[in-house]
Amino acid sequence: MKINNIILRTVAKLVFFIILTLAVYLFFAGHNSPGGGFSGGLVLASALVLLFIVYDIETIQKGLPIDFKLVAAFGAFLSVGTGFGALVFGANFLTQAFDYFDIPFFGEIELTTVTIFEAGVALAVVGVVVTILLSISEDE
Amino acid sequence: MSTLVLAIFIPFLAAAIIPFLYKYIKNIHVGWFVILVPTGLFIYLASLIPDISGGEAIVQTINWIPSYGINITAYLDGLSLTLALLISGVGALVILYSIYYLSLKEPIGTFYTYLMLFMGAMLGVVMSDNMLVLYVFWELTSISSFLLIAFWYQRKRSREGAKKSLIITVSGGISMLVGFIMIGAMANTWSIREVIAEVASISDHALFIPALLLVLLGAFTKSAQFPFHIWLPDAMEAPTPVSAYLHSATMVKAGIYLVARFTPVFGGEAVWFWAVTGVGIFTLFWGSFNAVRQTDLKALLAYSTISQLGMIMSMFGMGSAALHLGYSDESMVYTGATFAALFHLVNHSTFKGALFMVVGVVDHSVGTRDIRRLGGLITLMPITFTIATIGSMSMAGLPPFNGFLSKEMFFISTLDITEASFFGLGTWGIIIPIVAWIASVFTFVYSTVFVVKTFLGPYKEEKLEHPAHEPKPGMLISPIVLGLLVIIFFFVPNVIGKNLITPAMSGIFPTFAAEGADLGTDIYAWHGFEPELFMTIGVVLFGALLFFSRKYWSGIYNLFPEKRSINVFYGFVLDQMEDKSTVITNKYMTRYLRDYMVYIFAFFILVVGGTFIYTEAYQFTLPENATISVFEWLIVLSMMATGITILFAQSRLTAIVLNSILGFGIAILFVLLRAPDLALTQTVIEAVTTVLFLVAYYFLPELEKENTSKKTKSINLFISIGVGVVFTAVALGVQGNRGFDTISGFFENSYELAGGNNMVNAILGDFRAFDTMLEVVVLLIAGIGIYTMIRVKAKKESDQIEDK
Amino acid sequence: MNIDATIEFIAALFMLAGSIMALISAIGIIRLPDVFTRSHAGTKSSTLAVLLTLLGAFIYFASNQGFYSVRLLLGIAFVFLTAPVAGHLITRAAYRANVKMADTTVEDELKEVTDKVKEEAEKERSETGEVIIEDEKKADKEHSE
Amino acid sequence: METLVTILAGVLVTVATYLLLSKSLIRVIIGTAILTHAAHLLIMVLAELKTGTVPIVGEGDPVDPLPQALILTSIVIGFAVTAVSLVLAYRTYQEIGTDKLDELRGEPDE
Amino acid sequence: MIQGMLTIALTFYGISICISVIRIIIGPSLPDRIVALDMVGVTLVSSIAIISVMLTTTAFLEVILILAILAFISTIAFSKYIERGVILEYRRDD
Amino acid sequence: MPAQFLLNVFIAVLWTLINDESELRFTTFVAGYLVGIGIVFLMHRFFGERFYLSRFIALIKLIFIFTRELIMSSKLVLGQILKPKLSIKPGLFKYETVLQGDWEITALALLLTLTPGSVVIEVTDDGDAFYIHAMDVEESKDILLKSIDNFEKAIMEVTR
Amino acid sequence: MSNLIVMPMALPVLFGIILLFLRPYVKVQRGLSLLVFVANIGISAYVLHLIQQNGVLRLDFGGWEPPFGILFVADSFSMLLVLAASIVAAVCLIYSFSSVEPSFEKNFYYSFVLFLIAGVNGSFLTGDIFNLFVCFEIMLLASYVLIVFGGKKRQLRESIKYVIVNVVSSWIFLVAIAYIYGSVGTLNMAHIAERVAENGQTATLTVVSIVFLTVFALKAGLFLYFWLPGSYSVPITPVAAMFGALLTKVGIYAMFRMFTLIFYHEPQMTHTIIGILAGLTLIGGSIGAVAYKDLRLVASYNVVIAVGFILVGLAVATPAAIEGSIYYLIHDIIIKASLFLLVGTMIAVTGQTKMDEISGLIKNHPLLGWLFFLTTLSLAGIPPLSGFIGKVLVGEGAVEGGAYVLLALAFISSIFVLYSLMRIFLTSFWGETIISKDEEAPAKKGWSVAMCILALGTIALGLGAESMSVYVQDAAETLLNPQIYIDAVLGEN
Numbered sequence A: 001m002k003i004n005n006i007i008l009r010t011v012a013k014l015v016f017f018i019i020l021t022l023a024v025y026l027f028f029a030g031h032n033s034p035g036g037g038f039s040g041g042l043v044l045a046s047a048l049v050l051l052f053i054v055y056d057i058e059t060i061q062k063g064l065p066i067d068f069k070l071v072a073a074f075g076a077f078l079s080v081g082t083g084f085g086a087l088v089f090g091a092n093f094l095t096q097a098f099d100y101f102d103i104p105f106f107g108e109i110e111l112t113t114v115t116i117f118e119a120g121v122a123l124a125v126v127g128v129v130v131t132i133l134l135s136i137s138e139d140e
Numbered sequence B: 001m002s003t004l005v006l007a008i009f010i011p012f013l014a015a016a017i018i019p020f021l022y023k024y025i026k027n028i029h030v031g032w033f034v035i036l037v038p039t040g041l042f043i044y045l046a047s048l049i050p051d052i053s054g055g056e057a058i059v060q061t062i063n064w065i066p067s068y069g070i071n072i073t074a075y076l077d078g079l080s081l082t083l084a085l086l087i088s089g090v091g092a093l094v095i096l097y098s099i100y101y102l103s104l105k106e107p108i109g110t111f112y113t114y115l116m117l118f119m120g121a122m123l124g125v126v127m128s129d130n131m132l133v134l135y136v137f138w139e140l141t142s143i144s145s146f147l148l149i150a151f152w153y154q155r156k157r158s159r160e161g162a163k164k165s166l167i168i169t170v171s172g173g174i175s176m177l178v179g180f181i182m183i184g185a186m187a188n189t190w191s192i193r194e195v196i197a198e199v200a201s202i203s204d205h206a207l208f209i210p211a212l213l214l215v216l217l218g219a220f221t222k223s224a225q226f227p228f229h230i231w232l233p234d235a236m237e238a239p240t241p242v243s244a245y246l247h248s249a250t251m252v253k254a255g256i257y258l259v260a261r262f263t264p265v266f267g268g269e270a271v272w273f274w275a276v277t278g279v280g281i282f283t284l285f286w287g288s289f290n291a292v293r294q295t296d297l298k299a300l301l302a303y304s305t306i307s308q309l310g311m312i313m314s315m316f317g318m319g320s321a322a323l324h325l326g327y328s329d330e331s332m333v334y335t336g337a338t339f340a341a342l343f344h345l346v347n348h349s350t351f352k353g354a355l356f357m358v359v360g361v362v363d364h365s366v367g368t369r370d371i372r373r374l375g376g377l378i379t380l381m382p383i384t385f386t387i388a389t390i391g392s393m394s395m396a397g398l399p400p401f402n403g404f405l406s407k408e409m410f411f412i413s414t415l416d417i418t419e420a421s422f423f424g425l426g427t428w429g430i431i432i433p434i435v436a437w438i439a440s441v442f443t444f445v446y447s448t449v450f451v452v453k454t455f456l457g458p459y460k461e462e463k464l465e466h467p468a469h470e471p472k473p474g475m476l477i478s479p480i481v482l483g484l485l486v487i488i489f490f491f492v493p494n495v496i497g498k499n500l501i502t503p504a505m506s507g508i509f510p511t512f513a514a515e516g517a518d519l520g521t522d523i524y525a526w527h528g529f530e531p532e533l534f535m536t537i538g539v540v541l542f543g544a545l546l547f548f549s550r551k552y553w554s555g556i557y558n559l560f561p562e563k564r565s566i567n568v569f570y571g572f573v574l575d576q577m578e579d580k581s582t583v584i585t586n587k588y589m590t591r592y593l594r595d596y597m598v599y600i601f602a603f604f605i606l607v608v609g610g611t612f613i614y615t616e617a618y619q620f621t622l623p624e625n626a627t628i629s630v631f632e633w634l635i636v637l638s639m640m641a642t643g644i645t646i647l648f649a650q651s652r653l654t655a656i657v658l659n660s661i662l663g664f665g666i667a668i669l670f671v672l673l674r675a676p677d678l679a680l681t682q683t684v685i686e687a688v689t690t691v692l693f694l695v696a697y698y699f700l701p702e703l704e705k706e707n708t709s710k711k712t713k714s715i716n717l718f719i720s721i722g723v724g725v726v727f728t729a730v731a732l733g734v735q736g737n738r739g740f741d742t743i744s745g746f747f748e749n750s751y752e753l754a755g756g757n758n759m760v761n762a763i764l765g766d767f768r769a770f771d772t773m774l775e776v777v778v779l780l781i782a783g784i785g786i787y788t789m790i791r792v793k794a795k796k797e798s799d800q801i802e803d804k
Numbered sequence C: 001m002n003i004d005a006t007i008e009f010i011a012a013l014f015m016l017a018g019s020i021m022a023l024i025s026a027i028g029i030i031r032l033p034d035v036f037t038r039s040h041a042g043t044k045s046s047t048l049a050v051l052l053t054l055l056g057a058f059i060y061f062a063s064n065q066g067f068y069s070v071r072l073l074l075g076i077a078f079v080f081l082t083a084p085v086a087g088h089l090i091t092r093a094a095y096r097a098n099v100k101m102a103d104t105t106v107e108d109e110l111k112e113v114t115d116k117v118k119e120e121a122e123k124e125r126s127e128t129g130e131v132i133i134e135d136e137k138k139a140d141k142e143h144s145e
Numbered sequence D: 001m002e003t004l005v006t007i008l009a010g011v012l013v014t015v016a017t018y019l020l021l022s023k024s025l026i027r028v029i030i031g032t033a034i035l036t037h038a039a040h041l042l043i044m045v046l047a048e049l050k051t052g053t054v055p056i057v058g059e060g061d062p063v064d065p066l067p068q069a070l071i072l073t074s075i076v077i078g079f080a081v082t083a084v085s086l087v088l089a090y091r092t093y094q095e096i097g098t099d100k101l102d103e104l105r106g107e108p109d110e
Numbered sequence E: 001m002i003q004g005m006l007t008i009a010l011t012f013y014g015i016s017i018c019i020s021v022i023r024i025i026i027g028p029s030l031p032d033r034i035v036a037l038d039m040v041g042v043t044l045v046s047s048i049a050i051i052s053v054m055l056t057t058t059a060f061l062e063v064i065l066i067l068a069i070l071a072f073i074s075t076i077a078f079s080k081y082i083e084r085g086v087i088l089e090y091r092r093d094d
Numbered sequence F: 001m002p003a004q005f006l007l008n009v010f011i012a013v014l015w016t017l018i019n020d021e022s023e024l025r026f027t028t029f030v031a032g033y034l035v036g037i038g039i040v041f042l043m044h045r046f047f048g049e050r051f052y053l054s055r056f057i058a059l060i061k062l063i064f065i066f067t068r069e070l071i072m073s074s075k076l077v078l079g080q081i082l083k084p085k086l087s088i089k090p091g092l093f094k095y096e097t098v099l100q101g102d103w104e105i106t107a108l109a110l111l112l113t114l115t116p117g118s119v120v121i122e123v124t125d126d127g128d129a130f131y132i133h134a135m136d137v138e139e140s141k142d143i144l145l146k147s148i149d150n151f152e153k154a155i156m157e158v159t160r
Numbered sequence G: 001m002s003n004l005i006v007m008p009m010a011l012p013v014l015f016g017i018i019l020l021f022l023r024p025y026v027k028v029q030r031g032l033s034l035l036v037f038v039a040n041i042g043i044s045a046y047v048l049h050l051i052q053q054n055g056v057l058r059l060d061f062g063g064w065e066p067p068f069g070i071l072f073v074a075d076s077f078s079m080l081l082v083l084a085a086s087i088v089a090a091v092c093l094i095y096s097f098s099s100v101e102p103s104f105e106k107n108f109y110y111s112f113v114l115f116l117i118a119g120v121n122g123s124f125l126t127g128d129i130f131n132l133f134v135c136f137e138i139m140l141l142a143s144y145v146l147i148v149f150g151g152k153k154r155q156l157r158e159s160i161k162y163v164i165v166n167v168v169s170s171w172i173f174l175v176a177i178a179y180i181y182g183s184v185g186t187l188n189m190a191h192i193a194e195r196v197a198e199n200g201q202t203a204t205l206t207v208v209s210i211v212f213l214t215v216f217a218l219k220a221g222l223f224l225y226f227w228l229p230g231s232y233s234v235p236i237t238p239v240a241a242m243f244g245a246l247l248t249k250v251g252i253y254a255m256f257r258m259f260t261l262i263f264y265h266e267p268q269m270t271h272t273i274i275g276i277l278a279g280l281t282l283i284g285g286s287i288g289a290v291a292y293k294d295l296r297l298v299a300s301y302n303v304v305i306a307v308g309f310i311l312v313g314l315a316v317a318t319p320a321a322i323e324g325s326i327y328y329l330i331h332d333i334i335i336k337a338s339l340f341l342l343v344g345t346m347i348a349v350t351g352q353t354k355m356d357e358i359s360g361l362i363k364n365h366p367l368l369g370w371l372f373f374l375t376t377l378s379l380a381g382i383p384p385l386s387g388f389i390g391k392v393l394v395g396e397g398a399v400e401g402g403a404y405v406l407l408a409l410a411f412i413s414s415i416f417v418l419y420s421l422m423r424i425f426l427t428s429f430w431g432e433t434i435i436s437k438d439e440e441a442p443a444k445k446g447w448s449v450a451m452c453i454l455a456l457g458t459i460a461l462g463l464g465a466e467s468m469s470v471y472v473q474d475a476a477e478t479l480l481n482p483q484i485y486i487d488a489v490l491g492e493n
């Protein structure tokens, strides 16, 4: 008797989007409440892990044809790049800049290089976690 | 301006150029170019004789490492000049000889490179005032000697000989270096002249005697003194010009030079006297005694060299007694020994150089040096025979050769020293002339053996590789010159005595010279019927007797069989060292991770725990704790139980489930400890880790029961508890000893400073963003690294070779 | 007692009720005879406990702080969505891994079907080299003694 | 509470140490994971405990946020290291066919 | 009063966790342990909610969600492992 | 059906614009949306479909039914756990459902599993039958079958 | 300007990442990584020069003043080490060009090398104790990957032990950081030093210092070196060279920093322990160096000996001793790289790993032979090569400090060094040439270029010791007067 994964797959689709949303939320919320690049990235990674468990790697990669190694590298590049970015402005390495802007509809918005930095962190986390799991799973 | 320093470096320069000369000049023997170096140096140095003999010393300095007072100071006084002339003079002759000795088929470029390296180093040794620079050159002589001994490195014996000489001489050198460092620390200078000037202030220092012994160790090893002499016979694997030059005329004299140089520092100490004299006298005897039984001509000469070096050494020892007394008429008597030592040093170079060259000639001619195969060469090689006879008779201390003069002076010194009433010489002093005399008898015997066995008796052509014949005339030039010098020095000894040795004496007895003492001695062949003459006559008579009755008493050598010799002992020590090191190292380097863990944890328990107890760090009172709610108790207890259960987990899945529980437990503790970000991250990481384990489990085997012995288990348990206890104890100690507020108040303004309300996030993203950035890199390395580890797999074939 | 305090009391009551549910479920987990019955207590009775507790917390924050936590509601929804899936998956896994059913089990209509499954699984596992079933049986034996 | 958690950390260290002394690579790796847990608890405990609110501006007088940031960093590093060790372990098993450390000694040189 | 109720509730949750941990420890089968593990996750979710209320902080509400999600992911990972011996497959035929 | 929703949103936006307040307010939008609901309900027959919010009502009904079942069966299971002497007789039986499609089957399975006392262990390949483990077959199978029936109907109201 | 001092770490990190995107372009990867190291050589030399003029430099990351942020501190000691590390890295890279398999190059080999060096340089430069931990981890993780490059059985077997041992030592490091933070409430090393000095080094702090000592002893291979020979003898040659030259040095550096800047108040306790450990290390290393015939093991035990030797200087802690240790550290970085490259090349050329299986190599590879000879002499501290001045100064310090046992062990160990390596030279290079030239793997040019640079380095360092003295003396002065460092960090920028 074959395994019928209908229940799991149906729920997983739903859950995946919940987690995804949560990941994005955590990423942006980190500034003022728990969360941030690491948490956001990790949660995002775990969402992908869920998909990989429920489906199979080939299926997911077809829908998501990304080289996660490069995602990780790009993330790290963003983080390190923020460090170098400060040099352009003559500031000390890794000096973060932030300011508040008033934007219609959204109210006061904070724009900060930390966000770029943390985006790097998040991407790196996602990239690495997925790279690790896929590398092992694809081993012959 | 710094011509003298330059003189030292010219041979090095030559050494650098020779390989190119050799490569590009094919038609002419490179030796002809090389010989210009020592010849030029000799002429230059000789031109300095008038200055030096006038009592001047030349000092020139080139800075090397001035910050540490390590400068190349060339210092030329009588002592240095004497040796420098020997080095360049004999050097020139040896090179001349080698041009005929070494065929063009040999890698002579390399040969002369080494030789020039040696010559420069040797000049450096005798002309350096700075102890450390002296050491630099000292080691260079050892190395060049090593290279020359192993010139025919394809032969195992060459390699062994080179190795032995290197180990012994370099070890001695290192010991000498430590001695120098001690002297430097005491006197606060590296300059030998300055040390000598300040010797009064350091002679009571606790390190004075250790330094003395260490320096002597260097001297003894280099000059092949008993029991370090064993390298010298093996060094005879070198080409004969090398033996003539390094291993009889010059390098082995470096140790003697060192003793002479440091006599003003250490002379007058009983330890110095007995060590130098005693070792020297015994070496004199031991060398001569063993020379007799040799069947290889070069080996015979090697032991002879050992013996002669011992003799010179002992004379320097006896001479040093003068410094014990200070400048007085009585002490001046003892300085005679030093004078004799210096004189014999020169003489030995002439006759021994000649003899080695003779052996080379014979070897070259008939293809063997074995005296059992030789004999009757007198008619076929008359010139060679003549030189051999001159050399041997000088060596045996017979007139009219220079060896006679210095041997007589030696006997006088041994007798004089028995008169002394200090250093326990009243009781033990008498041993010195007795041993000296016995050794001289053996010297006579082997000298006779050398000539008789080689040149007299029946000619056994069938045992030779080639029929005997005189060599090319060029090959004989150098031995003839040396042989002539042996005779010339006998007749006009005072030319050297006045111009070189007397100034050298001032260097050895500077305090005496300062007080205007006449340190020179007129050398006479005829002293009248004094005890020394009778001693010489006795030597000849007994020597002759022993020579002819050899087969009756040679059984005595069985008392000193090969298998109990120092040589064997040396081999045994090395073998044992290698074997035992393997055994010892294998014993603890088990290549078993568990043992490594035991080492780490045992270290942690013993050293950290030990310090904890030793420093009484356990004396603390715990600060007031936050109260513990029932929930917290339950969580902590559950975690403890979970942790302990992991130890008993039979399956890896159970283990990882338990680990997950621990992770959740940590997360809830983070919640209880007000760390939401941590709880968040911990939870996700824990789950991802679990997935990771499960993914990896696919490739891993199931847990098996650890069939460890009860004993191992209890050791493991003991260690584990120990680590836990130390860990906890120190943690509690730290809690009980908080001295400062943390710097965290700063971060409470995270909103104003970094625009974020979440302090932890502000720290990670801004205050300590550098950590975070690097952490991302760590992750990246792990991620890409894992990909790489899985992708890069060994090819099967190459694995087999490498995995042996 | 003002209205806020009453609401907060009710919230606390919800939470307390939830904890009692959880406690009973926990007892079930220890008392019930096999993994299938335990999963009834473990994965589902506790769901009710979560429902009550999170609801209580939601009410409390709403009343006390005027804070309507969508996250708490999302949490409830999430637990409701996932708890049954988890329960379904564990029991299915347990069944497929041949975990023993309680002796009191009265009927098993799946058995005849799974005999076939077992064969397939056996085949597959022998290919992958995994020995989970055997091993768990062993562990099973060890612990039930 | 500090003392209790310290002791818990100590117990975890003991457990982890015992695991690190095992033959099985999996046990050893789990041991390292537990060690990391203990270290994190220690860092928490050695900061000022429970005397404040969560370290978010506006919540009140917060606990020390710095150790939390350190632990966060350490958690992530710990994950990276665990992943690497696991992969090494299985690669080792793949190539050599054992995960028993006493069988992974290799040959002595002589 | 409310604090007291919450403390009791939290204690009950603590006891539930303890009991579940006991089930994890004694097993006997792996699914038993997973059931209990899942239960611990859910119980912790509730506990954190109560702690949040006791501390009157909303800082842990994210943790609640995350814990619920990851307990779920862990559970399905374990289940799949028990069922199939592998949790991430390159290609699945069913 | 999405058309109905879009129309509703359009009405809400229109409402907001018509109001032409000095600043944008969310409440205005909500009000507009409510007005829209009324309009769309009246007009839904033009689309030839059900009113799109009727599913929402059915969903609420489903939740209500479920909560009732949940509490009932929880009581049952908790009661059994707390009985001094366990007297349960668990069992595994097959149930063939009339529901079809991923979402329906999943929903039923979830609801069944959520209510204590029953777990869906397997879904057959073609998804037409469940194997259900019941904690106490003898006592609760009938009750269970009844609530399955309830669930099936409620689910269909939402989905069809 | 002070941003310059982050470059020795930031550049390798940045380019390590960039290279990940350039996977197929091996030539570009080579060029960029070499460029990074050459730039680092230039930067570190320039910064070294700056330090002599402006004193200790610091860079507060993000502009956050110490002790709140993280900062890099460049004093002569750290910068000398960075310079030496950069040179060695560049050389090993050059060696890699001609020796590393193309498949490795395509699998991010150069990135890992860059990361490794980034970690090493970061460890030398950081002024924050936790950041030191992170830098260590960068270095370690890169080393975990590099050690196993090739995936051979031997490599896997040893690397798993290497990883676990390092995980445990990193754990102890973390624990030590927890203890120190618990004790003094700060992470900035200068600030820790100030606080420790302020209240005195209490018994607890002494215990904590010993925990740190345990960590660094493990990393440096001081007494706890059992993991070292196995690990250092398995990686591919250029990696082994970087390991042998650099990794233990980081531990040694940390020990010097800790026990001169922070924990120098109770030397009769701490420095005595260091002395004892150094002595035991010298003995163990010496015995090990002559125990085996495997070339790589001999080289590895020589690493151990050097560790013991350098720490004799710290144990004695007189100015001469510290200066000597610094000289010796730099010397050892250069010469150990040389030794491992030579040994690796010998193995590559012959396919044999044991010295008695190789014979007469000098005939076909004279350059290799003479470089080996030179390296042997340099390692034994034979003048005028680079080991000499360090040896003399440490000896002088030991004499001044009355540490005669250590003095004896330190100098006797050089005899063992000489013996162990001369044995290789005698048996493997000299002797009958068994293998004919065409049977051997050809030695490529890049190999010899790399080794010649190092050989020139050891000669130049020995002959030109004076040119370094001003830096070394400044380094030692800063180490011995912690206030200089503290003022530079906590004073106004």
Ligand code: NA
Pocket: A030, A034, A035, A036, A037, A038, A039, B677, B760, B761, B764
């Ligand atoms: Na965060």
Ligand code: NA
Pocket: C043, C082, C083, C084, C086, C087, E038, E042
């Ligand atoms: Na659940």
